[in-house]
Amino acid sequence: MENTAMRITMVKKLMADGFHCQKCIDVQERLEESGYINQIDHFADYVENDAGSEGALLADYYQVDKAPFFIVEKEGKETEVYTIYFKLVKDILEKTAA
Template sequence: MKITMVKKIMADGNPCKKCSEVLERLKTSGHIEQIDQILIATEGEAASEGALLADYYQVDKAPFFVVEEEGQEPKIYTAYFKLVKEVLSRQAA
């Protein structure tokens, strides 16, 4: 299983507030160890890695997570708690 987090950096260079909060929750809970990569979607830069992924999956919220499991279509999570319930808690068990 591969989990990618996409977080947003605002045009003024600051991280989006919600992205920072979710990243802190991941660290506090220990779930950050289950995140394989973190990509940045830079506001106003359509070519940034995170922005390209957001465009590909047609996601307009940040942060979001792409969960890839072998033999299955990637699953997108825009709600942190749903990701924890359905993926991270299951994976930790």
């Protein structure tokens, strides 16, 4: 198991109606059911129609156009962005939980 500091941010889309997108809700439920939610260090909202929201700025910076997405920062390594939940689980969460 790696001994480096890691930070995972989940960016969720907050719709104009005040609710998160359905896919974001589904993924968060999976995280909660699996216990992996404890490995998510920060949640950021991509607020619909607010280009200045934290999630919108992150999406712009990392050039991501899907929600939810995950930003994995490991000490001394290049930041990785995951747009596919199952790939995040396989590559990061399962290994970290082991």
